[in-house]
Amino acid sequence: MIPQGTPALRATETMEAIRAHVLAEAPEVAAALEELRAISWVDHPVVERAALAVCAWQGLNPAVPANRRRARTVAESLLSGEVASPGGSSGLPPRNAEGLRHSLHWICSSSFVYELRTSPGPLPALRLVNRRCPALKGPRASRFLAFLAFPAFVMDGPRVRWLRRLGWIDPAEKSHARARDEGLRFLVALSVQADMPLWEIDRVAGVFTGAEGHGEAVSLCGRNPRCGRCPARENCSYATAMSLSAASVHEEGNGSRRLREAMPEADMPREKLMRAGAEGLTDAELLAILVRTGNGRQHAVELAGAVLRQAGSLGQLSRYSIAELTRLRGLGPVKAVTIKAALELARRLAPRDEEPQLPAVACGRTVYELVRGRFLNARRETFLVLLLNAKNRVQREVVVSEGILNQTLMHPREAFQEAVKDGAAAVILVHNHPSGDPAPSRNDRAVTRRLVEAGRVIGIPVLDHVIVGEGRYYSFEEAGTLLED
Numbered sequence: 001m002i003p004q005g006t007p008a009l010r011a012t013e014t015m016e017a018i019r020a021h022v023l024a025e026a027p028e029v030a031a032a033l034e035e036l037r038a039i040s041w042v043d044h045p046v047v048e049r050a051a052l053a054v055c056a057w058q059g060l061n062p063a064v065p066a067n068r069r070r071a072r073t074v075a076e077s078l079l080s081g082e083v084a085s086p087g088g089s090s091g092l093p094p095r096n097a098e099g100l101r102h103s104l105h106w107i108c109s110s111s112f113v114y115e116l117r118t119s120p121g122p123l124p125a126l127r128l129v130n131r132r133c134p135a136l137k138g139p140r141a142s143r144f145l146a147f148l149a150f151p152a153f154v155m156d157g158p159r160v161r162w163l164r165r166l167g168w169i170d171p172a173e174k175s176h177a178r179a180r181d182e183g184l185r186f187l188v189a190l191s192v193q194a195d196m197p198l199w200e201i202d203r204v205a206g207v208f209t210g211a212e213g214h215g216e217a218v219s220l221c222g223r224n225p226r227c228g229r230c231p232a233r234e235n236c237s238y239a240t241a242m243s244l245s246a247a248s249v250h251e252e253g254n255g256s257r258r259l260r261e262a263m264p265e266a267d268m269p270r271e272k273l274m275r276a277g278a279e280g281l282t283d284a285e286l287l288a289i290l291v292r293t294g295n296g297r298q299h300a301v302e303l304a305g306a307v308l309r310q311a312g313s314l315g316q317l318s319r320y321s322i323a324e325l326t327r328l329r330g331l332g333p334v335k336a337v338t339i340k341a342a343l344e345l346a347r348r349l350a351p352r353d354e355e356p357q358l359p360a361v362a363c364g365r366t367v368y369e370l371v372r373g374r375f376l377n378a379r380r381e382t383f384l385v386l387l388l389n390a391k392n393r394v395q396r397e398v399v400v401s402e403g404i405l406n407q408t409l410m411h412p413r414e415a416f417q418e419a420v421k422d423g424a425a426a427v428i429l430v431h432n433h434p435s436g437d438p439a440p441s442r443n444d445r446a447v448t449r450r451l452v453e454a455g456r457v458i459g460i461p462v463l464d465h466v467i468v469g470e471g472r473y474y475s476f477e478e479a480g481t482l483l484e485d
C-alpha cells in the first residue's frame, strides 16, 4: 500500500512526469521498453539471456545494438568452453571469465526459468541470482533481472537515494536494507496505482538517477541533482526543502508577523537580544532566533520551546544527528541544519582539555546563590536534587517533586533515581518555602534524615539540604543538623 500521508495521486503524477521526461530525452530507452513489453521474460532465446547477463556484468546498455552484439560474442565464446586468455576471443582476464562462465551456465540451463519462476518474490529472486551467479552480485543482479524484464524490482543505491529525495521512503531510515524494502513496497503500490509495470518503473528510475549510465540530459537525479530542470520538482520534498532557504525570506515575514501578533515587540527574541544582550535570553528564545520562523500553529518561540521539550534539554539536543533533529515535530531539514551548525560551533568553542565549567558548590551559601533565582515569587514548594561530580561541581539539577513536601510522598527512589543513572558522586537536596521563612519544619527534618540514610546505603552521600526562603536560607550542614538522629 502507498504509505499513509503520501498523496497517492501526486506520486502517480510525479512518476508519469519522470517517465515522460526520460522517454522524450532518451528515445533508445523508449525503444527498449517497447521491446521488453512485447516479450515475456521467459521468451528470450538462451543466448540472448546470456548476452543480457554480460551487459549487466559490464554495465552496458543492451538497448544499443553494438553493445548487444559485443556481449553476445563474449557470451558465446565463454559458453563454447574457450578458456579466456589475453588472446582469447572473450578478451577477459581468466579469473573474471571463469566467474562469468559459471554464471552463464546456470542462466542458460533449463532450471533457470523454473527456479526464478518459483522464487516467492522479487527479493528472493534477486538473492537467487546473487547466489547462483558469482559474477552478478548486488546491482549487477538487479540490472540483469531488469534487462530480462523479469517482473521483479530491486533497488540499488541511486534508486534508494531518489526515493528518499521524493519523500517516498523515510529519509531518516539509516538501514539500507530496510529503506530498500520500504521502497519496494511503495513502488509495488505505485505500480498498481499508476498502471505501470514494476520493471518499467525500475528502468525509468535507473536512467533518471544515472544508475544505468545514460547521458546528462536525461539523468537529472544523480549525486548532484539538477532540480531546476526536473519535471517532478513541484512534488519533490528534497527540492522543496532546498528551496526553503530562498523561501525562508518570505516565510520569515509570515513568522515574524505571527510573533508580533503574539507578543509585544520588546519581548521578541531578536529585539530582546539587541536590548539586553544574549545572556538575557532563555534557551527557547535563543533557539527561536535560529529557527527564525514558526509553523501554522506555533510561532518561533513556541516551536523552539516544543523542540527543547521533545529533546529533554539543550544538552540532549546537541547530541542529536541531523536525522534525529528532523524527526522532532516542527523541524525540517533547513532548521535542523541551522541548529546543528550552531551547536557544532558551540561545541568547538568549548574548552577541550579543561573540565567543563560546571558551578562548584562549597557551602550552603553557594547553593543558595545558585538556585535562588528559580524560586523568586514561587508559590509552590519545589524539591530539587543537585547531582555533583567528584569535585563537587553540579552536573545536573533534577526536580523531584512539586507541591507540599511530605515525607510519606518523598520516596528515596525518586530522589536518587537520576543520581544513580548519571553516576553522581554526591547530591545536595534543595527545596523552597514559599512563606519566605527557611526554618525547617519537623517534616523537613524527617525527610532529610530519611534521604541521608538512603544515600549512605546506596553510596551516594547527601552533602547538605538547603531550604531557600525570602532572601535567606537554611543549610542543614552549616547548622550541624544534617546527621542528627
Ligand code: SF4
Pocket (backbone or CB within 6 Å): 165, 166, 220, 221, 222, 225, 226, 227, 228, 230, 231, 232, 233, 234, 236, 237, 238, 239
Ligand atoms: S526535483 Fe531534484 S531531487 Fe527531486 S526528483 Fe527531481 S532531480 Fe531529483
